[in-house]
Each structure stands twice: as structure tokens, then as C-alpha cells.
Amino acid sequence: MAGLTVLDASVLLAHFDDTDPHSEAAQTILADAEELAASTLTLAEVLVGAARAGRLDEQLAAIADLAISEIPIERGAGAVLARLRAETGLRMPDCCVLYAAADRGNGADPEHGVVMIVPMDAKGIRRGKSIDKLGQRPLPQGEIFFDNVELSADHIVAGPDEFQRAVYAIHCEANLQMGAIWTGAARAAFEIAYRYAHERKQGGVPIYRHQSVAQRLFHMYRKVEASRALTRRVAMFNMTSPVPALQSAMAVKVTATQTSFEVASDALQMLGGNGNTRVYPIEKILRDARASMIEDGCNEILSIKGGYQMMDPDLL
Numbered sequence: 001m002a003g004l005t006v007l008d009a010s011v012l013l014a015h016f017d018d019t020d021p022h023s024e025a026a027q028t029i030l031a032d033a034e035e036l037a038a039s040t041l042t043l044a045e046v047l048v049g050a051a052r053a054g055r056l057d058e059q060l061a062a063i064a065d066l067a068i069s070e071i072p073i074e075r076g077a078g079a080v081l082a083r084l085r086a087e088t089g090l091r092m093p094d095c096c097v098l099y100a101a102a103d104r105g106n107g108a109d110p111e112h113g114v115v116m117i118v119p120m121d122a123k124g125i126r127r128g129k130s131i132d133k134l135g136q137r138p139l140p141q142g143e144i145f146f147d148n149v150e151l152s153a154d155h156i157v158a159g160p161d162e163f164q165r166a167v168y169a170i171h172c173e174a175n176l177q178m179g180a181i182w183t184g185a186a187r188a189a190f191e192i193a194y195r196y197a198h199e200r201k202q203g204g205v206p207i208y209r210h211q212s213v214a215q216r217l218f219h220m221y222r223k224v225e226a227s228r229a230l231t232r233r234v235a236m237f238n239m240t241s242p243v244p245a246l247q248s249a250m251a252v253k254v255t256a257t258q259t260s261f262e263v264a265s266d267a268l269q270m271l272g273g274n275g276n277t278r279v280y281p282i283e284k285i286l287r288d289a290r291a292s293m294i295e296d297g298c299n300e301i302l303s304i305k306g307g308y309q310m311m312d313p314d315l316l
């Protein structure tokens with residue numbers, strides 16, 4: 001890995017904690033990196049546990065051993081952020097990316113729209129309350145009201161002539177990322193069920209010894225591997241080709257989200273009554289996975305669009 005690697009707190013925390021499931025991956029990242037850096041905020045997050053345990057000096061020495069250079073927060077940043085938050089009422093300074101139809105004098109045209117960065121403190125913008133959801137609750141969602149909002153043209157990221165290309169690009173990118181995320185969720189659900197099947201005894205033996213349990217685990221494993229392989233194949237193609245394949249990104253999104261829901265559901269069943277509790281994270285993975293089949297495009301609609309995308313007009 002060449003150049004500078006900027007670390008986030010989760011990588012450093014995993015590096016310093018042998019019991020963290022990502023510890024090995026974190027060691028590899030750090031070992032492969034040429035030059036390491038982390039922001040002051042990241043380092044504070046990493047150091048807080050050590051400070052609580054009275055091991056601050058020890059932890060500082062361990063960080064120094066890694067030769068991580070500190071990226072300081074700019075002078076005066078605190079006051080700027082505080083003022084912004086006080087004036088706008090925002091929980092965090094932020095903005096949204098808006099895809100909208102454009103009206104160039106002939107009515108709203110969704111085919112030639114605009115993509116804009118919209119500062120959430122712009123005059124005329126109001127937020128509704130966060131929606132109470134079944135899954136993915138840490139992802140805050142709610143209505144945004146636009147009342148005669150005016151922004152200068154330099155907020156436009158893609159204008160009417162580039163709109164179709166921008167929509168194509170974001171779908172390719174987002175649908176592919178969903179593949180990685182939800183294959184990961186499926187894998188997590190599988191791994192919990194796999195461990196549980198070895199530990200839980202019924203009928204005098206670990207439940208793994210019952211044929212239907214072994215068979216169910218096999219199908220869960222098969223689905224995770226298939227989702228992973230498809231995601232990798234499409235990622236390789238889409239990230240190295242001049243034009244990524246939208247239908248392939250859609251196939252990835254639909255496959256991975258469907259897989260995560262099916263595998264999480266099977267995992268919950270594997271845990272029996274325990275699966276229904278919050279003692280294990282399976283119920284959360286299942287709720288989150290259910291939402292994934294709707295977000296970034298309902299799987300039904302993506303399948304319709306993807307099907308048409310594949311059509312060869314020359315063969316019609």
C-alpha cells in the first residue's frame with residue numbers, strides 16, 4: 001500500500017485489542033501502510049478507554065511506536081462549528097445531495113434534472129422529525145421541506161446535460177456498495193448461527209449433529225459465498241471498466257439484500273427462542289436486512305429496470 005494511510009478509530013481500536021474480531025485485519029492494514037496518520041479526534045477516541053483505566057501513558061507509547069502522525073484540528077474550528085450549530089439548530093453541520101427534475105422554461109423535466117449539494121441551513125429548508133423505523137435505526141431519516149429555496153448555480157454538481165450520466169453513476173456505485181454491506185451482514189448472521197449450532201445441545205448432542213441443521217447451515221454458507229463472489233466479480237468489472245454495468249450492480253444489490261434477509265431469517269430460526277431475544281444480534285440483523293430490500297431502490301423495481309437494461313434492441 002503506497003502513500004499516506006489515514007486511520008479511523010475502529011482500525012486502531014481493533015489493532016490494540018486482540019479479542020476484537022477485526023484485529024487481524026487491522027494488523028494487516030497497519031503493517032502494509034507506508035505512512036500512518038490520524039486526526040486529533042480519532043486519537044482522542046482511541047485514548048479515552050486507556051485514560052479511564054489509568055493507562056494513558058502506556059497507550060500513548062504504543063501509538064508513538066506506530067509512528068502515527070497527528071492531523072490537528074484547524075485553529076478556531078471549535079468556535080466556527082459551535083456558532084454554526086447554534087445559529088442553524090442543526091445537530092451536526094451538514095448538507096444533502098438532491099436529485100431533482102429541472103425546469104428550463106418548459107415545465108419540470110425529470111429526464112434532464114440536476115444534482116445539487118444543498119446546505120441544510122439554507123433559507124426555506126425545514127426538517128421533519130426522524131422517522132421511527134423497523135430497521136437501520138441509527139440511519140436518521142425524515143421529511144425535508146423546501147419552501148422557495150434559492151441557491152446559486154455553483155451548488156450544481158451535475159446539470160441537465162449530465163443528469164442521466166450522474167444518475168447512472170450513483171446507481172452503479174450505490175448498488176454495488178450495498179452488495180458488500182449486505183453480504184457482510186449475511187456473513188455475520190451465518191457465523192453466529194454456525195457457532196451456536198456447535199454449542200447448543202438438544203437430544204443429547206450439539207444441534208449441528210442433526211441432519212436438517214447441517215443442511216440449513218450448508219445452504220446459508222452457499223448463499224453467502226454466492227453473494228460474495230458476485231459482488232467481487234462486479235466490483236472488479238465496474239471499477240476497472242470505462243463504463244460500469246448498471247444491470248450488474250443491480251443484480252448485486254438484489255442478490256446481497258435478498259441473501260442477507262434469508263440468511264438472517266434462517267439464523268434466527270437456528271437460535272430458536274434465543275433468536276427472538278436481544279441477547280443475540282440476529283434480530284437486529286434481520287430487521288436491518290429487511291429494510292435493505294427497500295432502500296436504494298425496491299428490489300422489485302430494480303429487477304424490472306435491470307431486466308430492461310439487459311435487453312438487446314438488435315435482437316428484438
Ligand SMILES: Cc1cc2nc3c(=O)[nH]c(=O)nc-3n(C[C@H](O)[C@H](O)[C@H](O)COP(=O)(O)OP(=O)(O)OC[C@H]3O[C@@H](n4cnc5c(N)ncnc54)[C@H](O)[C@@H]3O)c2cc1C
Nearest residue numbers: 133135136139141291292294295296297298299300301304
Ligand atoms: C433504510 C432506508 C434508507 C433509505 N435511504 C434513502 C436515501 O438515502 N436517499 C433517498 O433518496 N431515499 C432513501 N430511501 C428511500 C428509498 O429509496 C425508497 O423507499 C424506495 O426507493 C421505494 O420507494 P417508495 O418508498 O416511495 O415506495 P413505492 O415506490 O411507493 O413502492 C411501494 C411498493 O410498490 C411497488 N411498486 C412501485 N412502483 C411499481 C411499479 N412500477 N411496478 C411494480 N411495483 C411497483 C414497490 O416495489 C413497493 O413494493 C431509503 C429507504 C429505506 C427503507
